[in-house]
Amino acid sequence: MNIPSRVRLIDVGPRDGLQNEKQPVPAATKIELVHRLQAAGLREIEVTSYVSPKWVPQMADNHEVMGGIARQAGVAYSVLTPNLKGFEAAVLDQPDEIVVFGSASEAFSQKNINCSIAESIERFAPVVEAALAAGIRVRGAMSCTVGCPYEGDIAPERVAYLAGLLKGIGVQRVDVADTIGVGTPRKVQKALQATLQHFGIDAVSGHFHDTYGQALSNTLAALELGVWNFQSSVAGLGGCPYAKGATGNVATEDVVYMLQGMGIETGIDLDKLIDAGAYISDYLGRRSGSRVAVAVLTKRNN
Numbered sequence: 235m236n237i238p239s240r241v242r243l244i245d246v247g248p249r250d251g252l253q254n255e256k257q258p259v260p261a262a263t264k265i266e267l268v269h270r271l272q273a274a275g276l277r278e279i280e281v282t283s284y285v286s287p288k289w290v291p292q293m294a295d296n297h298e299v300m301g302g303i304a305r306q307a308g309v310a311y312s313v314l315t316p317n318l319k320g321f322e323a324a325v326l327d328q329p330d331e332i333v334v335f336g337s338a339s340e341a342f343s344q345k346n347i348n349c350s351i352a353e354s355i356e357r358f359a360p361v362v363e364a365a366l367a368a369g370i371r372v373r374g375a376m377s378c379t380v381g382c383p384y385e386g387d388i389a390p391e392r393v394a395y396l397a398g399l400l401k402g403i404g405v406q407r408v409d410v411a412d413t414i415g416v417g418t419p420r421k422v423q424k425a426l427q428a429t430l431q432h433f434g435i436d437a438v439s440g441h442f443h444d445t446y447g448q449a450l451s452n453t454l455a456a457l458e459l460g461v462w463n464f465q466s467s468v469a470g471l472g473g474c475p476y477a478k479g480a481t482g483n484v485a486t487e488d489v490v491y492m493l494q495g496m497g498i499e500t501g502i503d504l505d506k507l508i509d510a511g512a513y514i515s516d517y518l519g520r521r522s523g524s525r526v527a528v529a530v531l532t533k534r535n536n
């Protein structure tokens with residue numbers, strides 16, 4: 235066991251968290267959420283995506299949101315770009331990192347980005363090239379690395395195949411996503427190990443949705459392999475519009491509480507993070523998806 239002493243969290247709440255919300259969330263609320271996350275100590279925030287507004291209407295205010303953030307030194311702001319059109323729109327807002335997003339499953343690739351895995355790589359290649367030429371970092375998200383809503387179980391070999399393709403076009407680091415939260419610790423470790431055939435440990439992050447309540451266990455399983463980068467969503471917001479029934483990412487508050495309890499450094503102030511989660515949960519009129527936040531808020535009110 236080589237459990238890391240430090241973990242870096244990317245909060246994907248403003249993007250993965252909010253993209254699935256039916257009611258439009260005003261840009262000002264998204265901006266305030268980002269401000270609260272950075273005030274809580276988050277050093278990486280996935281802010282928005284430059285995708286078709288017909289496909290994901292909630293992200294149509296990408297320019298307004300990116301333009302409205304009072305950027306803090308030392309914080310990296312990332313955005314999703316599925317193709318050159320998205321990249322050309324994103325670059326105007328000067329993101330620190332762009333994310334191309336592919337899938338280990340053919341069926342999910344078709345549903346999510348309307349093309350095959352091979353076609354997606356052809357689309358991503360010029361995006362990666364343009365980003366690197368502009369001095370923008372490049373991350374690759376890999377969906378359905380454990381299971382797919384359309385194809386069922388996904389073999390680790392298919393994860394390794396996708397990771398190899400992304401590495402081949404110059405992607406610098408990758409997210410191993412359990413999009414529909416069906417993974418369990420050993421399966422998630424296999425997906426991570428398949429990815430580690432192509433990327434070093436510092437370039438691999440865990441992105442676990444919590445649909446089946448396994449995300450914290452899966453995070454611990456990833457830590458056991460030495461993985462120290464994770465994506466999580468404040469208040470456990472979210473889900474993917476093209477993965478029906480999938481709930482949000484593991485709640486950032488729950489991950490931070492677990493890591494603090496294990497003596498692992500995150501640089502995050504849990505109380506301020508809980509306030510950020512309460513802010514967006516109150517706006518949405520919903521109880522937080524974070525067990526830790528609910529427990530702490532209940533205690534505060536007593």
Ligand code: HMG
Pocket residue numbers: 250253283284285286287289290314316317319320321335346347348375376377378411412413441443473474475476
């Ligand atoms: P398409 O229909 O195949 O694209 O969609 P197209 O090139 O044929 O263009 C069709 C129309 O879309 C045209 O407009 C284009 O201009 C426009 P029209 O002439 O009809 O008015 N268009 C765009 N508009 C804005 N921004 C763009 C863009 N590209 C084309 N970038 C496309 C292909 C990829 C655009 C579409 O499928 C799409 O937008 N998909 C988005 C899917 C998405 O955002 N999913 C959620 C994020 S992924 C996720 O959540 C998983 C993750 O969290 C990891 C995990 O958990 O698994 C990352």
Ligand code: MG
Pocket residue numbers: 250411413441443474483
């Ligand atoms: Mg996701």
